[in-house]
Amino acid sequence: MGYKSSPRPVFDRPTHIPYAEVTRHVWGDAGAGLVDDLIYASTDKIHQLVFGLAGGTGFKHSEDYRTVFGADEVLYVLSGTFGAANPETGEVRIVQEGEAIFFRKDTWHHGFSLSDKPVRVLEYFSPPPSTGASGVYARTRPYLEQSTYRQERFIGRWPMAADEEKQTATIKTLRDVDLLWELDPEDQGVITGLYAATEHLESGKTTVLPGRKSSMITRKGDECLYVLSGCLHVLCPDREGQVWFELNPGDGFFFPDGARHQYANLRGEPASFVFGVGPGLGDKGA
Missing domain, CATH: 2.60.120.10 (Jelly Rolls)
Structure with a gap:
């Protein structure tokens, strides 16, 4: 089964969204992994969801599910230990409960639960998928054939190059x-x-x-x-x-x-x- 876009719950006035009524969705395939989404809202301006990963699992990317988008994103860890990686640059961020990451357009990203406990992550995404910034945009980007989780360019220069790594990071950790x-x-x-x-x-x-x-x-x-x-x-x-x-x-x-x-x-x-x-x-x- 190929790529299928996520549901897009919209509201035309101020609306309470109780947890029990949140829209559920699962995406992914054998190559990308499976991710459990709870989509709170997905309008033409903002996209809010919570995604979950079982302990010891994660998501990568595949031909159908390319995790590189045309949006700014904030990911806030609600529970567990989340490993966020840019497989193009080798950047890896270890994010604990109560911490967040931020990245911009054209940032490839993978995510992992780095313990035997589930991870839950709150995500904000804008411009949202309804504008073509998610799967539609991803399919226009060159496919990343190989993934790396190690920043080779700093080997031999660490920790002296710590300031350079911070300045050039595509994924910012926010405490x-x-x-x-x-x-x-x-x-x-x-x-x-x-x-x-x-x-x-x-x-x-x-x-x-x-x-x-x-x-x-x-x-x-x-x-x-x-x-x-x-x-x-x-x-x-x-x-x-x-x-x-x-x-x-x-x-x-x-x-x-x-x-x-x-x-x-x-x-x-x-x-x-x-x-x-x-x-x-x-x-x-x-």
Whole structure:
């Protein structure tokens, strides 16, 4: 069976996406491996999913499933130890739970569970597949015939060449110390660290402390989020019908371009979530 595109769930208004209702999809073949996707949203501006790998398994690429796309991507590790590799350059990144990676257009990538435990990874992708940036784009790229997981050019120069390796890396590892941090202008108990802020994708992690709430937010692109921990309340004041939503870990939420919204924490523990906005053009303001 050849390449088959993934489902593309879309929404026309602010929408709560409970974990139990997320669209399921499996992709791959004997050459690429099999990957279990949970696709939260796939609009014409943003693509959010969680993919899973069984312990000790991984994905590579094949003629039908070429893992090189025309998009900016952020991958955040939800659980397990994830090995991310660029098989063209030999780069390898070991990414633990709570850490992320970022890479840009035309970056070949493979992924592996580096223990006997499953790996779950949250992924943001923009421009999204609906624009032709995934499988359609991949089939236009020269096929990578051989894969390597070793950077030979640094052998004999390590660790003296560590700065060069960091500057030329196609896959960036992002830990909390690497994020671009900011505080909400109205309530400094809402803390955000950005993983990426490019022309295509803005992605970050936000923590709302107990009893705090964000300013009213309006984005210039579609936004989708994933709750990591705690209980997050979302207000969509202009939505018809229900305007308050309660989100728990594993739930998602989608906001179309221009939809006003606010985050609040009405419980006694911090609430944290990761978000992606496409295109990455910042806020319009309230």
